[in-house]
Amino acid sequence: MFKKLRDQIDNATRQATERAGQDFRWHAAQFQQEAARQGHDIRPQMPTQGMAAQGFQLMNQDPAMVEFMSLPGEEQIRQQGLANQYGQNLRRLHEFGEPATAVVRTLDRTGVTVAAQPQYTSVLDVTRADGTTYRTTVTHLVPDMTFAQYAPGTRHHVRIDRNDPNNVGVFELLP
Known part of the structure; x- marks a missing residue:
């Protein structure tokens, strides 16, 4: 019984890890394309397991981040776009204001x-x-x-x- 449960958990973890990797690669490609349109050559890299674990630990300590991460992916992307627009405006003001x-x-x-x-x-x-x-x-x-x-x-x-x-x-x- 325990072995069957452990195998199911392992299988679910592998599937979730693969989906997360696919999501990361898709979002990284979108980010890279947007950066290229703005004249930047950025090559996102998959985080190491240690980096990911530390990042998740820090995120889970921040209630606002937990709330953000629980939003549907489309809303997360929309909000990230707003944050990027805000940052781009600040950068433009800093350079030319x-x-x-x-x-x-x-x-x-x-x-x-x-x-x-x-x-x-x-x-x-x-x-x-x-x-x-x-x-x-x-x-x-x-x-x-x-x-x-x-x-x-x-x-x-x-x-x-x-x-x-x-x-x-x-x-x-x-x-």
């Missing part, structure tokens, strides 16, 4: 998570290099581990979209 500083006036959770990252809105008082100031509201992803860095009253280096001054990327915390 107008340097400025900002003071965070509010930090309010929206109740939405994107790829297990909580989304917040913040009211910012932005000061341009020429000394002019304005107030704007931004929506951004703030990982729990960096939440305190965005507390009201904190000052940051920011970058302003030259075509849309309300599109502000919040970067380095200032003393």
Whole structure:
């Protein structure tokens, strides 16, 4: 009886591992194609068993990640796409945006998570290099581990979209 049960578990584990490998290869190919469209040569590699075990252990300790991983695959991909768009906008702002500083006036959770990252809105008082100031509201992803860095009253280096001054990327915390 025990041997039969053990064999069934082993068989199910092998099948699940194979399906996970197939899913990884499919998602890796999609990621690689999207990266190539953007001019990047990225070759995802299958994680080692130790890396995967450590990753699963860490994921299972984060309730937001557990919730995200329980979503249907299509929703996970949609949210990952949103997170990628957010990151691409930040990268574009960092590279080409107008340097400025900002003071965070509010930090309010929206109740939405994107790829297990909580989304917040913040009211910012932005000061341009020429000394002019304005107030704007931004929506951004703030990982729990960096939440305190965005507390009201904190000052940051920011970058302003030259075509849309309300599109502000919040970067380095200032003393």
